[in-house]
Amino acid sequence: MTPSGLPGAVGVVRPPRSPRTRLVVVSTAAVGQAAAVIIAAAVAARPTGVLGVATGSSPMSLYAALAGMRADGLATEGLSLVALDEYAGLAGDDPRSYRSYVGTHIAEPLGVPAARTFVPAGSTAAQGAEYERTIRRLGGVDLQIVGIGRNGHIGFNEPGSAFDSRTRPVELDPSTRIANAPYFGGDPAAVPARAMTQGIGTILDARAVVLVVQGRAKAEALAAALYGPITPDVPASVLQAHRNVTVVADTDAFEAR
């Protein structure tokens, strides 16, 4: 399905396995704007809503596009931001921490104060439960932005994660530490071995989900998530079971066939 009016939408794509999943395939240059159009509609409908945010390279252009829309009058300052995940053992002001990413690339450009910006922290089950309470206190997540790992992970829910999992400390897959090594001087051993992540059950509770996917390295994971069976082996495949999911993918990540 390629809604018209979105910048750079391409012709015919194979529909996803779940008829409820909307799929938007655009050029790499248009990913940020296409995703931002969807997010902006939700923000305009509920300017004091709760926006779930993902880190990583894929949604970077989306945040830049949203900041541009704010400059054009979109009111984003009233939002609350709830992040998906965080490495364990990094100081919050470490530039490699997701707290730093959320501050620099999302909260500051969108004018959301620190008091309404939430990033999971720590490494204990109790701290995970505390984050769940924070989300509940906010009234739940209206729209959750997610990326996908090369191994199909969402947040830091690695393959094998339970579909009803909640925010909890997790161990990272060796493949994830390799994939994220470029942010740690190229050394997988320097990537923290543990993290705190919203669970798959937590993500599924969001009223809407937007999955942003870019790059050829994600093609296999995206195809498995969209067209494969719903299985813990591919955590993102669980999104087929959610009733309001939009996937924004670039043509590199989406291998039309």
Ligand code: GLP
């Ligand atoms: C990281 C994060 C995920 C992110 C994914 C993809 O490991 N924990 O939340 O979605 O990897 O990141 P990128 O977009 O940089 O490929």
